[in-house]
Amino acid sequence: xxxxxxxxxxxxxxxxxxxxxxxxxxxxxxxxxxxxxxxxxxxxxxxxxxxxxxxxxxxxxxxxxxxxxxxxxxxx
Amino acid sequence: xxxxxxxxxxxxxxxxxxxxxxxxxxxxxxxxxxxxxxxxxxxxxxxxxxxxxxxxxxxxxxxxxxxxxxxxxxxxxxxxxxxxxxxxxxxxxxxxxxxxxxxxxxxxxxxxxxxxxxxxxxxxxxxxxxxxxxxxxxxxxxxxxxxxxxxxxxxxxxxxxxxxxxxxxxxxxxxxxxxxxxxxxxxxxxxxxxxxxxxxxxxxxxxxxxxxxxxxxxxxxxxxxxxxxxxxxxxxxxxxxxxxxxxxxxxxxxxxxxxxxxxxxxxxxxxxxxxxxxxxxxxxxxxxxxxxxxxxxxxxxxxxxxxxxxxxxxxxxxxxxxxxxxxxxxxxxxxxxxxxxxxxxxxxxxxx
Numbered sequence: 001x002x003x004x005x006x007x008x009x010x011x012x013x014x015x016x017x018x019x020x021x022x023x024x025x026x027x028x029x030x031x032x033x034x035x036x037x038x039x040x041x042x043x044x045x046x047x048x049x050x051x052x053x054x055x056x057x058x059x060x061x062x063x064x065x066x067x068x069x070x071x072x073x074x075x076x
Numbered sequence: 077x078x079x080x081x082x083x084x085x086x087x088x089x090x091x092x093x094x095x096x097x098x099x100x101x102x103x104x105x106x107x108x109x110x111x112x113x114x115x116x117x118x119x120x121x122x123x124x125x126x127x128x129x130x131x132x133x134x135x136x137x138x139x140x141x142x143x144x145x146x147x148x149x150x151x152x153x154x155x156x157x158x159x160x161x162x163x164x165x166x167x168x169x170x171x172x173x174x175x176x177x178x179x180x181x182x183x184x185x186x187x188x189x190x191x192x193x194x195x196x197x198x199x200x201x202x203x204x205x206x207x208x209x210x211x212x213x214x215x216x217x218x219x220x221x222x223x224x225x226x227x228x229x230x231x232x233x234x235x236x237x238x239x240x241x242x243x244x245x246x247x248x249x250x251x252x253x254x255x256x257x258x259x260x261x262x263x264x265x266x267x268x269x270x271x272x273x274x275x276x277x278x279x280x281x282x283x284x285x286x287x288x289x290x291x292x293x294x295x296x297x298x299x300x301x302x303x304x305x306x307x308x309x310x311x312x313x314x315x316x317x318x319x320x321x322x323x324x325x326x327x328x329x330x331x332x333x334x335x336x337x338x339x340x341x342x343x344x345x346x347x348x349x350x351x352x353x354x355x356x357x358x359x360x361x362x363x364x365x366x367x368x369x370x371x372x373x374x375x376x377x378x379x380x381x382x383x384x385x386x387x388x389x390x391x392x393x394x395x396x397x398x399x400x401x402x403x404x405x406x407x408x409x410x411x412x413x414x415x416x417x418x419x420x421x422x423x424x425x426x427x428x
Contacts, residue, residue: 016114035111036235036294037118040312044348047316048355056309 082206086255089419094125120347124241124372136244157217195403197376223375241372268406344378388420
């Protein structure tokens with residue numbers, strides 16, 4: 001899995017994010033439309049597509065999309 | 077592993093009763109229109125039935141039970157056992173099963189008691205009734221399960237208010253030496269007791285002035301200690317971690333695979349969580365019914381309500397089922413059960 005694939009999956013799951021709007025360095029919680037519901041969608045995506053469990057603590061400790069990607073990759 | 081195998085007990089019928097009054101999440105103006113759309117899409121919950129003040133869960137279960145007894149042609153004096161599963165009792169004491177016993181006009185030769193469980197409660201309730209009956213002394217029993225949750229949630233808490241609906245159900249079980257086995261796998265993790273909790277109102281903290289003080293926990297989440305609190309992320313992690321292996325263990329114990337079952341009926345928590353569980357189990361979507369859109373999360377009523385509202389016709393034919401409940405406690409369980417000619421009258425709506 002490359003970070004480009006990861007971003008593509010997230011943008012596919014979260015309709016509110018226009019294609020190409022996420023970058024590795026994007027602070028995802030600072031996206032204006034971001035909500036706790038999106039955190040759940042991301043957690044569900046990682047469970048079903050990568051069989052990786054992300055906790056609430058993981059979501060809080062990660063700031064950028066790249067942080068998340070690195071964490072998910074380390075658990076695959 | 078807490079496996080339990082019971083024999084000689086057959087599910088004969090299921091009925092469900094909801095308040096007629098509906099609330100639509102598209103009208104939930106505590107959050108923005110965009111948030112509402114995302115909420116409905118993600119949770120799968122468009123509409124919920126909400127009880128009037130003063131309506132009790134026992135009112136709904138009484139109506140459901142009367143209907144079911146009538147459909148089955150059962151006499152009230154034949155009922156040997158009533159088990160009521162709820163987290164919304166009529167009184168601190170006595171147990172609400174006795175109120176139901178009185179309302180239904182049952183005989184004195186009938187055992188009646190409550191079980192205090194929520195999302196997992198239907199599976200636990202079935203296990204208890206089946207275990208009592210499998211010896212053959214008790215011939216007919218009613219399992220009544222449901223909750224009125226809408227009195228507990230704060231309208232200004234977006235993490236709970238749009239999720240819950242009210243419902244009471246009745247399930248009829250009968251001793252039958254020809255019935256196939258029921259196989260249960262019952263699990264618990266009390267270390268997670270705070271994940272879903274109403275902090276005040278019982279002996280640990282009786283209601284006091286502070287119970288009613290509302291606090292803003294985060295944007296869109298305002299609640300007091302008399303309200304139901306839900307840690308959505310923790311419950312999500314718990315459910316997708318624990319429910320799939322719990323269900324798989326039941327199939328393995330029964331020497332069956334997913335292909336041997338017609339349906340997996342899950343507790344209706346929310347669409348995102350339930351679909352994540354379904355995908356992890358690799359069970360086709362057509363085998364996993366939902367009632368979330370019309371009723372929301374109805375606690376221990378959600379499994380029987382889903383069967384009655386989605387599969388009443390199909391249930392007349394022979395079917396193999398997995399029922400899976402998971403949540404508050406933390407408590408979870410699954411049962412493998414076979415039915416034939418299951419009687420499911422249409423969902424009743426009441427103005428009571």
